[in-house]
Amino acid sequence: MWSIIREAFDKTLLVAKAYGILHITNSYLCTVALAYGPSMIPTINLTGDLILAERISPRIGKVGVGDIVIVRSPVVPRRVVTKRVVGMEGDQVTYLLDPHNSDEVHSIVVVPRGHVWIQGDNIYNSKDSRDFGPVPYALVEAKLLWRSFVRGASIPVCKFACDWSSGMCGRLKILVQCNTYQDRRGK
Amino acid sequence: MAAAREVLVSAAKKFFVLGLIGVPITDRFASVVPVRGRSMSPTFNPETNPLFDDRVMVEKLCLRRYNFSRGDVVVFRSPVDHKEKLVKRIIGLPGDWVGTPHTYDVVKVPEGHCWVEGDNEIPSMDSRSFGPIPLGLASGRVVRIVWPPQRMGEVERKVPEGRLCPS
Numbered sequence: 131m132w133s134i135i136r137e138a139f140d141k142t143l144l145v146a147k148a149y150g151i152l153h154i155t156n157s158y159l160c161t162v163a164l165a166y167g168p169s170m171i172p173t174i175n176l177t178g179d180l181i182l183a184e185r186i187s188p189r190i191g192k193v194g195v196g197d198i199v200i201v202r203s204p205v206v207p208r209r210v211v212t213k214r215v216v217g218m219e220g221d222q223v224t225y226l227l228d229p230h231n232s233d234e235v236h237s238i239v240v241v242p243r244g245h246v247w248i249q250g251d252n253i254y255n256s257k258d259s260r261d262f263g264p265v266p267y268a269l270v271e272a273k274l275l276w277r278s279f280v281r282g283a284s285i286p287v288c289k290f291a292c293d294w295s296s297g298m299c300g301r302l303k304i305l306v307q308c309n310t311y312q313d314r315r316g317k
Numbered sequence: 318m319a320a321a322r323e324v325l326v327s328a329a330k331k332f333f334v335l336g337l338i339g340v341p342i343t344d345r346f347a348s349v350v351p352v353r354g355r356s357m358s359p360t361f362n363p364e365t366n367p368l369f370d371d372r373v374m375v376e377k378l379c380l381r382r383y384n385f386s387r388g389d390v391v392v393f394r395s396p397v398d399h400k401e402k403l404v405k406r407i408i409g410l411p412g413d414w415v416g417t418p419h420t421y422d423v424v425k426v427p428e429g430h431c432w433v434e435g436d437n438e439i440p441s442m443d444s445r446s447f448g449p450i451p452l453g454l455a456s457g458r459v460v461r462i463v464w465p466p467q468r469m470g471e472v473e474r475k476v477p478e479g480r481l482c483p484s
Contacts, residue, residue, distance in 0.1 A: 143334075150337035157344060191399075204451035205429040207383040244397035268394035269453050 160184040161272060163200065165212045169256030173198065174212065174277065181212075183272035193246070193267075194218060198274040201248055204262050210271065213258050217247035219267070225260055229253050239264070246270065347376045349463055350392065352404055356435030356443070360390070360472065361404070361462070372464035373404075373472070375457035383452050385410070385431065387481070388474035390459040393433070395442065396450050404459065405433035405443045411452075414482040417445065423482060424449065431455075434477075 155161075166178035174181070183200050187193055195215055203209040217223040219241050227235045241247045245264035250256025259265060342348075351370045352361040361371045375392050379385060385407055395401040409415040409432035416423045426432050430449040435441040444450065459472050 146338050147334060150341050153341040153344065154337070202451075202453035203429065204453060205427075207429055207451065207453040207455075242397075244395070244399060266394075266396035266399070266451065266454060268396065268399035269451060270399075 158185055160186075160275060163210075163212075169250030169252050169258070170198070170212055170214070171252040171255075173214075173251045180278035181274055182276040184275045185272045187273040188267075188270045193270055193273055195221070199246075199248065199270050200272040200274070201265055202269045202271055204265055204269060205257075211258075212274070213248035213250050213256070215246050216249045216259075217241045217264075219243050219245055221247070223247045223259075225249065226253065227260075244268075343377075345377055347374055347378075347460075348457070349374050354441070356437050356439070356441030357390070357404060357406070358437045360406075360436045369465060371462055371468070373459045374461040374463050376460050377457045379458045380455065383455070385452065385455070385458065386474060387413075388476040390472050391433065391455045392457045392459065393450065393454040394456060396447055396454060397442075402456065403433075403442060405435050405441075408432045408434050408444075408476060408480055409449070415444075416480060416482055418480075429453070 161183055163181050163183060164178050165174045165181050166176065167174075168176050187197075188199070193199060193215060195218060197215045198212060199215055200210055200212050203211050216225075220243070221241050222238060223241060224236050224238050226233065227237050239247070241264050245266055247259045247264050249258045249260065253260075349372055351372050353370055355362050361373065379389075385391065387407055387410055389407045390404065391407055392402055392404050395403050409426045411426055411428050411430060413426045413432070414423050415426060415432045424432070426449045430451050432444045432449050434443045434445060440446065461471055462468050
């Protein structure tokens with residue numbers, strides 16, 4: 131009887147250790163994610179790209195201008211977005227106020243202490259710091275390391291692996307923020 | 318000599334396994350952290366002696382859905398220094414209008430943000446100095462005081478009167 135309990139305990143310990151390794155790797159080392167949406171075209175595909183992002187650089191402060199980062203959205207905290215860092219704290223950032231209509235009207239902003247300015251590569255269809263302002267650096271979760279060369283996540287295996295890993299390790303399905311063309315025109 | 322190495326190796330293995338299981342638990346369920354400073358007096362650290370900091374239990378299950386309530390005490394990373402963690406009480410949720418008693422300002426808390434303040438009237442590093450903060454900065458909710466024994470117990474949810482303007 132004791133041997134059964136002992137075996138059950140050993141198996142549970144094995145599962146717990148495996149989960150621990152998975153969690154530590156996903157939260158502190160690197161994570162797999164599926165990034166989709168129009169705001170980072172042409173860097174990231176509209177229908178989705180498999181990306182590998184590492185979590186060490188943001189912790190040690192090694193994120194800089196030009197990096198593509200995964201950031202927790204300041205508007206919807208359950209959502210995570212992929213954008214490019216355009217300005218670090220203290221930088222002066224110039225951006226077009228209305229890229230659909232005018233090439234001339236700029237706005238200049240100085241990024242406050244402890245914040246970063248993020249923008250999507252596709253400025254015509256991206257909700258980013260131009261809408262919600264500079265983002266605290268602590269919201270930066272990971273830095274992009276690698277993007278799959280097989281474009282598009284229509285491959286069922288890739289999508290399944292991402293769903294599984296994001297479900298197991300807590301919600302890292304990346305949404306690259308959408309903003310329909312009609313919405314911006316209507317403003 | 319070899320026996321001592323064996324003991325050391327087995328002890329190292331046990332610590333490693335403990336860490337492997339302990340890290341997901343502290344990240345996903347609950348952890349115990351010390352509270353420093355007196356910005357949350359009298360709820361935490363009512364006396365000035367820094368040797369006897371309060372220790373509190375922080376639960377992380379709230380981070381699945383980020384559904385906080387007014388009056389919750391939360392631990393969050395500071396918006397001006399990403400390495401620092403602060404403990405304050407949530408006064409306003411998205412959409413609330415929060416009034417400051419000493420000025421005539423009334424601030425509307427934007428979508429996805431919250432207004433946090435320390436319980437102590439002395440202004441501290443909270444929303445009175447850096448404004449509303451994104452809810453994504455939160456890294457847990459304080460539920461119990463676990464040390465010192467005479468003040469062990471639940472941390473209640475309470476909102477100071479007259480701060481929230483009726484919407």
